[in-house]
Amino acid sequence: MEIINELVDEGRCKSTSSFVNRLHEYYTDNTIIPSQVLTNQLINRELIEEIRNIPEDVSVSFGKCLRDIKCSIKDEGGIREHEIYLRYKGNHKFRVTDVKLPYSQHQDREYSSISEVITVYRNYIRTLTAYFQELENIDKQCTVVEPIKPSFKDDYRRILLDSRIWLHIEVTPEGLARNIHLNRQSEQFYDKLHVGLLSWDHDKNIVENINRIFDLANISVNQETDVELVKEQIEVPSCSICFCVNLPESNGLPQPLCQNPKCEVYYHKYCLYQWLVACEGGRPPAFGVAYGSCPTCLQLITCSEQ
């Protein structure tokens, strides 16, 4: 550790690569340092070599410790930048700890080098072009209520149709829409959706299809207006259990979870789930879906853990 401090404090390290070079020099010049110390504690020659071999168009930064590495990869044409968080486990082992992309099995395996991770993810990103485009179109042209901060990691969007009806839509890695449904019963929108799904035009993108089905031209957000501003103007009612809109304990806004069309209240999934489970004596429900009666209208209500 002292050696690292000394290297950094000397002020000669203006960039990561110069630091790594310095470290490498130090390491090769100083045979006094027992290599185990470095292997066990921070980094070793192997990792230094790995970092030196990262292609130039990939930018690298480090986390709290030098074993936590972040690589930013640009996709073809350099339109988007994707961040991959890695952890060096020692002995030619790298693990992906986080990535702002939809879940894939690439996340679960072990890699023998950083370059291997980059190659695998470059290829993966290449297959996701349609996915990125569809999500970008939705985020730009529709009013997305959830996720609160949409990213490519979330493969779903909840789009506001009117103040009480949201359209849930998931996007496959191939850029196709799936599992399209409304957040609550609404005859008017349900009929439109039913007819619309049967005549879905696969040559057009998701937003065009949604616009056609629901005739969203009136309420969809113009590309020039600020989506955030519009989002703020739509007042999301507060949760009838915690009386708040934003909850530090969980993500997500209050939703009209009760299926009774006359029941006008919104709940956080988190709050309603806690209450329904408490009503059952605190036992977690089977299959993660709690049911009981709506705290407001007493009709049957179900809620899944988020």
Added chain:
Amino acid sequence: MAAMSPSERRLQKELMSLMKEPPPGVTVDGDQASQNLTLWTVHMEGVPGTLYEGEKFVLQFKFTNKYPFDSPEVTFIGNNIPVHPHVYSNGHICLSILTDDWSPALSVQSVCLSIVSMLSSCKEKKRPPDNSFYVKTCNKNPKKTKWWYHDDSV
């Protein structure tokens, strides 16, 4: 300031709205409640045109840190306990929403309104039939009582 717990956050919100827009005849002691969020004193006036016109009552609310998942403990305190078939002379109230029928969607305000309407719909001022026995034997906490709800009309 330390981060507020979910129950404190909700009580703070309720206190603000109850002070800003109190229901008619109901006032909360805001100073006391903001000193100690888990113990509120609410003053209540008998509604004009009912048997309790002109009378003044004091309600005490006690909250646990599980509120609103746990119902508040609500009793009449002070020297004027309303004479009502569902109110015992020690201040305990027999009202289903305070125990079995409690729901987290209820609030201090809705409890106050329920009590106001319970008093207002009273046709004859009298104590519950089992008053003297209950007052001698009951737990201090009315929530420990297994209530037998006499009727749904009042």
